[in-house]
Amino acid sequence: xxxxxxxxxxxxxxxxxxxxxxxxxxxxSRIQDRVFATALRITRNRADAxxxxxxxxxxxxxxxxxxxGESSAAAWILRIATNHALKLLRKRKxxxxxxxxxxxxxxxxxxxxxxxxxxxxxxxxxxxxxRADVRxxxxxxxxxxxxxxxxxxxxxxxxxxxxxxxxxxxGISESNVKISLLRARLMLRERLTKVFGDETTRVFPxxxxx
Amino acid sequence: xxxxxxxxxxxxxxDGTLDLTQAECAQYAAHLAGCNPCQIVVDNIRxxxxxxxxxxxxxxxxxxxxxxxxxxxxxxxEKFGVRG
Numbered sequence: 001x002x003x004x005x006x007x008x009x010x011x012x013x014x015x016x017x018x019x020x021x022x023x024x025x026x027x028x029s030r031i032q033d034r035v036f037a038t039a040l041r042i043t044r045n046r047a048d049a050x051x052x053x054x055x056x057x058x059x060x061x062x063x064x065x066x067x068x069g070e071s072s073a074a075a076w077i078l079r080i081a082t083n084h085a086l087k088l089l090r091k092r093k094x095x096x097x098x099x100x101x102x103x104x105x106x107x108x109x110x111x112x113x114x115x116x117x118x119x120x121x122x123x124x125x126x127x128x129x130x131r132a133d134v135r136x137x138x139x140x141x142x143x144x145x146x147x148x149x150x151x152x153x154x155x156x157x158x159x160x161x162x163x164x165x166x167x168x169x170x171g172i173s174e175s176n177v178k179i180s181l182l183r184a185r186l187m188l189r190e191r192l193t194k195v196f197g198d199e200t201t202r203v204f205p206x207x208x209x210x
Numbered sequence: 211x212x213x214x215x216x217x218x219x220x221x222x223x224x225d226g227t228l229d230l231t232q233a234e235c236a237q238y239a240a241h242l243a244g245c246n247p248c249q250i251v252v253d254n255i256r257x258x259x260x261x262x263x264x265x266x267x268x269x270x271x272x273x274x275x276x277x278x279x280x281x282x283x284x285x286x287x288e289k290f291g292v293r294g
Contacts, residue, residue, distance in 0.1 A: 019290040021283070028282065036270050053270070054278045061285050112217055115251045125257045129264035138261060157259050182221050189254045192261065203247045205213065 009073035017064040024064075028057055031074060035081040041154050042085035044143060052088060056081040082159065086169055089147060113186045115205055119197035128196060141191040145184055152177055153184035211241045216248050224255055 004012065004026045016024035032053060039052035059080060067076055121128070128134045142150060151170055155161040156177070167174045216223070216238060222230050223238050230238075242249050 021286050021290070024282075024286065025279075032270055032275070032278075037268060040268060050270075050274050050278075053274075054281060057278060057282055058285050061282065061289055114217070115247070115254075118247045118250050118254075120250055120253065121257055125260035125264060129261055134261075135265065138265065142262075153262075158262055178221060182218075185221070185224075185255050185258065186217075188262075189251065189258045192258055193254050201250075203250060205247045 010067075010069060013064055013067050013073055017067075024061070027073070028060075031077050032057070034074065034078060038078050038081045038159070039085045041142075041158070042082065042151060043089060044150075048088055049085075052081060052085045055084045059084070078159065082155065083169065086151065089151070093147065113183060113190065115186065115190065117190060117194050117197060117202070118205060119193060119199065119202040121193065121196040122198045123196065134196075137195050138192065141188050141195075144191065145187060148172070149180050149184040149187070152180040153188070156181050157185070211237050213241075213245060213248055216241055216245075217251075220252070220255065224252060224259075 004023055007015070007023070007026070009027060009030065012023045012027040016027060035056050036049055036053045039049035039056075040046065043049050043052065056077065060077065063080070067073065070076075071079075142153075145153070148170070152166060155166045155169065156163070161169070163174050163177050167177045170177070172180075219230075219234070219238065221227070223235075242252065
């Protein structure tokens with residue numbers, strides 16, 4: 001019988017901050033899979049995601065006392081994890097980018113990727129999500145997105161971050177967040193519909209409205 | 211309203227943000243009612259978001275968990291002393 005298991009995450013933090021390691025362990029065991037999933041979505045790499053998971057957990061030991069309860073403990077921890085993951089991604093990018101790269105500010109100005117393959121999906125998202133092969137398909141679609149689009153899609157649509165918070169975390173403008181999200185959604189839609197679309201319901205976009 | 215105009219405002223429509231006036235909302239709804247391709251695109255995008263949200267997380271490897279536990283215990287002892 002372990003009473004810790006019945007405590008809320010927030011209560012575990014309050015106890016852990018006094019030096020109770022078991023409470024801290026319980027908190028980590030509850031949240032570590034979600035931290036890892038968050039890190040994996042951003043870094044796309046298991047070793048990096050493990051690094052981020054460990055860094056996040058270690059930094060929690062130092063920062064437990066700074067939890068203010070303004071959001072849930074889980075949301076607070078996932079935000080710390082996201083910031084660690086983004087930092088790591090930026091470090092990788094800095095190492096990989098050549099100094100003459102001046103195009104990044106303009107890459108969002110091109111025309112929107114227009115929907116091309118338009119068809120209803122053969123199955124509902126709920127049913128699709130339960131299939132192992134679908135998991136690979138959606139990961140592959142995500143892998144094809146540029147880092148900047150993927151991070152915006154992830155923070156806005158999967159983590160429910162606000163436009164302002166996303167802009168701040170990624171160091172880009174709010175309007176850039178909005179247009180990147182639209183592009184990410186359109187690109188993912190296109191790829192997934194090619195895989196999951198029902199050919200018999202396909203319609204063509206080349207029509208006129210008055 | 212054209213399909214292009216709807217495309218540009220797709221986020222606001224899909225998210226139901228408050229940036230849209232009632233009149234704009236009515237315009238989009240009217241366009242969608244008469245435009246099957248746009249309807250499907252909106253539907254697909256909602257499905258895309260739902261699908262990613264529904265994904266089950268990958269589990270952590272046991273060996274990694276053990277390694278992390280050891281690192282955490284050590285850091286904890288440094289901060290709080292031997293307790294735990």
